[in-house]
Amino acid sequence: MTDMAAGPHGAPAKAGNRPPQRRNLVAMVSERLRRAVLDGELRPGEKLPSEAALTQQYKVSRTVIREAIASLKADGLLEPRHGVGVFVLNSQPAPFPAFQSAETARISSIIEMLELRAAVEIEAAGLAATRRSPAQEEAILECCDDLDQLIAEGRPTTEADFAFHLAVSDATNNPRFRDFLERLGRNVIPRASLQAGQQEDASNDYLEQIQAEHRRIAKAISARDEDGARQAMRIHLKDSQQRYRNLIRRA
Numbered sequence: 001m002t003d004m005a006a007g008p009h010g011a012p013a014k015a016g017n018r019p020p021q022r023r024n025l026v027a028m029v030s031e032r033l034r035r036a037v038l039d040g041e042l043r044p045g046e047k048l049p050s051e052a053a054l055t056q057q058y059k060v061s062r063t064v065i066r067e068a069i070a071s072l073k074a075d076g077l078l079e080p081r082h083g084v085g086v087f088v089l090n091s092q093p094a095p096f097p098a099f100q101s102a103e104t105a106r107i108s109s110i111i112e113m114l115e116l117r118a119a120v121e122i123e124a125a126g127l128a129a130t131r132r133s134p135a136q137e138e139a140i141l142e143c144c145d146d147l148d149q150l151i152a153e154g155r156p157t158t159e160a161d162f163a164f165h166l167a168v169s170d171a172t173n174n175p176r177f178r179d180f181l182e183r184l185g186r187n188v189i190p191r192a193s194l195q196a197g198q199q200e201d202a203s204n205d206y207l208e209q210i211q212a213e214h215r216r217i218a219k220a221i222s223a224r225d226e227d228g229a230r231q232a233m234r235i236h237l238k239d240s241q242q243r244y245r246n247l248i249r250r251a
Contacts (some may be wrong), residue, residue, distance in 0.1 A: 132171035
């Protein structure tokens with residue numbers, strides 16, 4: 001099999017050696033699976049092919065398949081059952097009632113979300129530092145590599161930013177942390193949700209500042225530094241709150 005998202009001998013490839021980007025592969029597989037469910041090709045109650053079969057079908061790595069399945073799980077279309085497989089749950093996306101009232105286009109609402117995230121993600125970072133597996137550590141570092149390349153190429157970073165935070169939540173080995181972030185959705189990355197006229201300056205300097213914060217989180221988790229990981233995540237989210245408070249003051 002030609003694994004488009006892995007390097008030689010199955011090792012994850014560096015960001016610069018993965019054409020196309022893993023994020024694009026996840027989006028492609030997610031869309032094809034979603035279309036199969038919505039069009040009735042895969043029906044409610046039906047079991048998906050095995051992970052190995054899906055990697056062969058789409059010519060991608062298992063990591064890509066897992067992330068694509070997680071995306072459809074977040075939409076309420078699929079349900080993984082431990083030790084059994086992944087089943088089609090619905091033929092239409094299920095809306096999440098939680099957080100429906102959050103007005104992500106308002107800076108004050110973004111600050112509220114960041115405060116909520118801080119309450120959860122600071123602890124998640126600490127748990128990730130003590131519980132992460134080598135594969136989960138690699139996934140976090142790979143997300144950082146993806147962000148580095150996207151910034152260098154001047155391409156959108158929102159999806160990769162969200163993927164980084166999901167990878168940290170996965171490394172807690174407590175699925176509720178991922179569930180929490182998926183319920184909040186990708187709009188919790190604030191620069192994706194501001195209204196025109198309120199757009200933050202997503203310059204390279206700004207993005208590199210955010211990325212330096214991500215790198216500090218990843219480094220602490222990699223070193224199994226529980227306190228350092230919590231502190232790095234606290235700085236990242238608290239600094240984000242301050243950046244948006246400054247926007248309010250300027251407005």
